[in-house]
Amino acid sequence: MKKTMMSDLSDQRRQFLRNALTVAGIGLVLGSASPRRLLAEALSAKAGPSTPGLGALFAGDFKVGTALSNTTLLAQNPELEALVSREFSAITAENAMKWEEVHPQADTWDWQRADHFVDFGHRKQMYTIGHTLVWHSQIPESVFVDTHGRLRKRGEIVRAMETHIGTLAGRYRGKIQAWDVVNEAVTDDGQWRKSLWYNTLGDSYFSRAFHLAREADPGAELLYNDYSMHLPAKRDGVIDKIAKLRKQGMPIHGVGMQAHVHLDDPAISELEASIEAIAAVGLDVHITELDVDVLPKAYDYMGAEISTNFAYSEELNPFPEQLPEKLVDELAARYESLFKLFLKHRDKVRRVSLWGTTDAESWKNDWPVVGRTNYPLIFDREGEPKKAYYAVAGLKGGASSG
Known part of the structure; x- marks a missing residue:
């Protein structure tokens, strides 16, 4: 069961909070004020200017970001928000802007988490990425199938896309710096994924989505995002398809390489080849979903197809308590x-x-095996920096692990 960061506040941090609130003259009875926001701001001040986070350390090189979960976006984790604002310069909505979350029915919109995400990015002056406008997964079936179980007509599906992108991207016009416009539209062999989008609209859905995003928010950077981009066939397929559509006027600024990698693969040289190939055609490279899987592989390929699941076994969950x-x-x-x-x-x-x-x-922790414990990031379960954090920070002369 996942813990909230609030349940793991150490005695030292509790004392810091009491001191911070006392100094600020803030009573424990806050009336209509937001105690969670005050807590987050107090904790954010903890690090001080003498301990720059990763965003500041790499400011002259590239943005360093993280994804915010729905738990965080429901404002139930102020310490984590403080950590994010201290350490990172960019944020992505992990799930809050996906179709089934924000637009579960044709006439229903749920803005709570998305609004909180955009507000957080604005308040902290962070590079804010909307994720994602068009994807074959995490989308209501009703977009493609009517109440009688029949596939909708092409025009209805196009209008659904137009309404969705226009409403979502339009709501945050000028507040989102980049959109993952289309997500995972190409297979590992470089072909178009035969999704319902493709099967009903052909490859025109891809370019249409980018044009709609540009109309809704002319100032936002527009990205294509996909996993396994280190595979030459996939990388070349993506580049070729984008090149063709750009010649026809499709607006696009960059390609996101998700980079869900393992401890020992893909090779650095494979990732490098894709970075160079994408940049060579005039597109920015965004490393969009970086994590490092440390557990035994339950599959024979690197990727992030979320429909893949494997049965739980102790062999696939060898470190339930801690990592060796x-x-x-x-x-x-x-x-x-x-x-x-x-x-x-x-x-x-x-x-x-x-x-x-x-x-x-x-x-x-739950993919591709539900119930197992993983350790793929640079902060541990209590929000403390791991050796991986210090290794990264050390490249820019950052904090030492002592």
Whole structure:
């Protein structure tokens, strides 16, 4: 069961909070004020200017970001929000802006989490990424199928896309710096994914989504986002398809490489080849969903197809309590090598975003095996920096682990 960061406040942090509130003259009875926001701001001040976070350390190279979970966006985790605002310069909505979450029915919109996300980014002056406008997954079936179970007509599906993008991107016009416009539309062999989008609209849905996003928010950067982008066939397929559509006038600024990697693959050279190839055609590179899986592989390919699930077994969940020190060191070395690569190509890489902030909230705990415990990020379950954090920060002369 995932814990909230509030349940794990140490005595030292509790004392810090009491002192901070006392100094600020804030009573414990706050009336109509927001105690969670005051808590987050007090905790955010803890680090002080002498301990710059990763966003500040890498400010001259690229944005460093994280994804905010629905738990955080419901304002139930002020300490984590404080950690995010201290350490990162970019944020992505992990789930709050996906179709089924924000637009579950044709005439229903749920703005609570998305509004909180955008407000948080605005208040903290962070590079804010909307994720994602068009995807084959996490979308209501009713977009494609009517109440009688029949596939909707092409025109109805186009209008559904137009309404969705116009309403969602339009609501946050000028407040979102970048949108993942289309997500995961190409298979690992470089072909169009035969999704309901493609099967009903053909490849025109792809370019239509980008045009609609540009109409809704002319100032936002527009991105295509996908996993396994280190695979040459997939990378080349994506580049070729985008090149064709750009010649026809499709607006696009960059490509997101999700980078859900493992301790030992893909090779750094494979990632580098894709960074160089994407940049060579005039597109920005965004590392969009970085995490490092430390558990045994339950599949024979690297990827993030969320429909894939495997049965739980102790062999696939070997570290339910803590990660062995050997793997702690390997994780740190892997993150260090990845960020060395990104620094080498700082002229091509615009942003590096981890897919989550702490191990407690990582989606890798339950995918592709429900119930197992993973350790893929640079902050542990209590929000404390791991060796991996210090390895990354150390590349810019940042904090030492002592």
